[in-house]
Amino acid sequence: EEDPSSIISRFQQYLQINTAHPHPHYSQAADFILSQAQSLSLETRTLEFVQGKPLIFLKWPGSDPDLPSILLNSHTDVVTVEQEKWSHPPFGAHIDRQGNIYARGSQDMKCVGMQYLEAIRKLKASGFQPVRSVYLSFVPDEEIGGRDGAEKFAASDAFKNLNVGIVLDEGLASPNENYRMFYAERRAWPLVIRATGQPGHGAKLYDNTAMENLLRSIESVRRFRASQFDLVKAGLKAEGEVISVNMVFLKAGTPSPTGFVMNLQPSEAEAGFDIRVPPTADPEPLERRIAEEWAPASRNMTFELRRFKQKVSLHAKFGKPVLNVTDISNPWWTLLEEAVRKANGKLGQPEIFPASTDARQFRQQGLPAIGFSPMANTPILLHDHDEFLNQDEYLKGIDVYGSIIKAYASYIDHTRKEAPRDEL
Ligand code: MET
Numbered sequence: 001e002e003d004p005s006s007i008i009s010r011f012q013q014y015l016q017i018n019t020a021h022p023h024p025h026y027s028q029a030a031d032f033i034l035s036q037a038q039s040l041s042l043e044t045r046t047l048e049f050v051q052g053k054p055l056i057f058l059k060w061p062g063s064d065p066d067l068p069s070i071l072l073n074s075h076t077d078v079v080t081v082e083q084e085k086w087s088h089p090p091f092g093a094h095i096d097r098q099g100n101i102y103a104r105g106s107q108d109m110k111c112v113g114m115q116y117l118e119a120i121r122k123l124k125a126s127g128f129q130p131v132r133s134v135y136l137s138f139v140p141d142e143e144i145g146g147r148d149g150a151e152k153f154a155a156s157d158a159f160k161n162l163n164v165g166i167v168l169d170e171g172l173a174s175p176n177e178n179y180r181m182f183y184a185e186r187r188a189w190p191l192v193i194r195a196t197g198q199p200g201h202g203a204k205l206y207d208n209t210a211m212e213n214l215l216r217s218i219e220s221v222r223r224f225r226a227s228q229f230d231l232v233k234a235g236l237k238a239e240g241e242v243i244s245v246n247m248v249f250l251k252a253g254t255p256s257p258t259g260f261v262m263n264l265q266p267s268e269a270e271a272g273f274d275i276r277v278p279p280t281a282d283p284e285p286l287e288r289r290i291a292e293e294w295a296p297a298s299r300n301m302t303f304e305l306r307r308f309k310q311k312v313s314l315h316a317k318f319g320k321p322v323l324n325v326t327d328i329s330n331p332w333w334t335l336l337e338e339a340v341r342k343a344n345g346k347l348g349q350p351e352i353f354p355a356s357t358d359a360r361q362f363r364q365q366g367l368p369a370i371g372f373s374p375m376a377n378t379p380i381l382l383h384d385h386d387e388f389l390n391q392d393e394y395l396k397g398i399d400v401y402g403s404i405i406k407a408y409a410s411y412i413d414h415t416r417k418e419a420p421r422d423e424l
């Protein structure tokens, strides 16, 4: 058995590489991952769909190359930090007395990328041989939409040749003892609404100012937000099952240079919203609401709604939303549950991921993708200040992945042919 402190120190090394947007140090991360892969004798390949944005791709060959393979995906980038608001440097990976490791990416999701590798290290040391091939992808740009990362990867011939049968990707920390798992995710709909109006003296009361127009929209957005949030608060819906709307920026007017007098009413005002739409929601009423209530042309308003490219309508074909099947006919689900239990982990009910992640690129191809980050008894700190993960929780997660990878990589279905990919 390897000394846990060397395992933790490798995690710290990865965390210390600053891969925060807008200038992620991708080549440093790539070098680190490649050196880890070499120490594990994994086959390595670097794909660079866009220059400067390497995607590292590793293989542990299985004994039966005809069986669909396992893909363990993780992203190498992290979101930016407000450095001065952290108790410990965000790229220092400081460990405090309780064993909490502080770093941007400690939860989202450098933990997972390293846990895959550490689990493989342990399995190799134990003499385990996979039947199915196990692939690992370390992708760039997830936090900015994945266009130059997972999206191009999932569409590539390189990916098709892998004959992937199941994808694992990120989940979320769980404040209680149950790990969380996700079978689908909400869609991000970034929305900007703009109001224009007559400019004028700050002392004058008149109708149809840009600010008034924008404020009326914001009030309407807030009512809708509350209606959705109430469903969650009442326990009627889970977080991933409602539409969330949060105002994330406001821009209007010119602050007074002296601070004494602010007497200009601006002619333009705008607000930005992070909207997340569950796959179970009908997008049309929301689109109508945006056009008619939140940014009505009748109030001189315009809007920009950037919906991430969606090759397949979630409502296509079956007349009901296409989710990744969690029912018992999907063997990967049951295997995961058993494997987690074997490693002494507990699981909650499958959920819809309330944020968005690269898993959608694979799901859109009809592949089952499970979101899972083994962090129990951990506050949810992704994108927050002082993001941390406890070292014992991290080590436990390695054993959980060891158990999952073992189960997946040795799974042979004797009873029937493997389910074909969902036809989309
Ligand atoms: C649609 S891009 C997703 C970026 C990030 N993972 C988020 O959920 O905000």
Ligand SMILES: [Zn+2]
Pocket: 075, 108, 109, 142, 170, 357
């Ligand atoms: Zn993430």
Ligand SMILES: [Zn+2]
Pocket: 079, 108, 143, 382, 383
């Ligand atoms: Zn994130």
